[in-house]
Amino acid sequence: MRQASTQAPRVPNHTQRVANIGTQTVGTRAPSSPTFSRTISQYKYSPAVRNVQPLGAPTPVPVQQVMEPAVHIHGQEPLTASMLAAAPLPEQKQMLGERLYPLIHAMHPSLAGKITGMLLEIDNSELLLLLESPESLHSKIEEAVAVLQAHQISESTHKNSSAAFLQ
Numbered sequence: 001m002r003q004a005s006t007q008a009p010r011v012p013n014h015t016q017r018v019a020n021i022g023t024q025t026v027g028t029r030a031p032s033s034p035t036f037s038r039t040i041s042q043y044k045y046s047p048a049v050r051n052v053q054p055l056g057a058p059t060p061v062p063v064q065q066v067m068e069p070a071v072h073i074h075g076q077e078p079l080t081a082s083m084l085a086a087a088p089l090p091e092q093k094q095m096l097g098e099r100l101y102p103l104i105h106a107m108h109p110s111l112a113g114k115i116t117g118m119l120l121e122i123d124n125s126e127l128l129l130l131l132e133s134p135e136s137l138h139s140k141i142e143e144a145v146a147v148l149q150a151h152q153i154s155e156s157t158h159k160n161s162s163a164a165f166l167q
Contacts, residue, residue, distance in 0.1 A: 081128055093120050096127045103131075104141055115144045 079099055084092050097120055104119075105112035119127065119140060130137040 079128075079131070081125075084124060084128060092124050096120065096124060096131070099131055100127070100137075103137060107138070107141055108145060111145060111148060114148060115141055118144045118147070 079095060084095060087095060097116055100119055101112055101116045104115045108115060119130070122130075122140075130140055
């Protein structure tokens with residue numbers, strides 16, 4: 001067993017107490033009295049630290065909203081992804097078809113209805129991208145024309161072989 005010490009506890013002076021903040025020290029606490037006044041800081045902060053705007057400085061311009069890309073077709077209101085998402089599915093296809101048809105009709109008037117119907121089988125998000133990119137849309141339209149021509153050739157070949165078989 002340990003014997004009790006006859007020495008009085010060592011009380012650190014004020015600078016030692018401040019230096020030992022956050023560590024365990026033995027000593028008395030500084031009395032907290034209402035007469036304790038805070039000393040004025042001797043540091044001068046730069047304006048950037050305090051984020052203070054000088055009086056003559058222009059007020060910051062608020063960040064503008066990011067505009068959604070919109071599909072613009074002459075004579076129709078622009079179509080955005082949020083407008084499309086707000087509509088029910090059948091109405092979405094109608095909205096997309098109304099924008100696709102005039103573009104397709106300008107390239108292939110006689111096949112515009114069929115090609116529009118073929119393209120409306122594609123996912124709506126991809127159709128919106130096609131409407132935003134004329135090059136991609138042109139490529140897809142030409143692909144649809146090639147499919148229709150191949151079908152027409154195979155159908156005419158099938159009719160000719162059927163006619164020959166029946167004779």
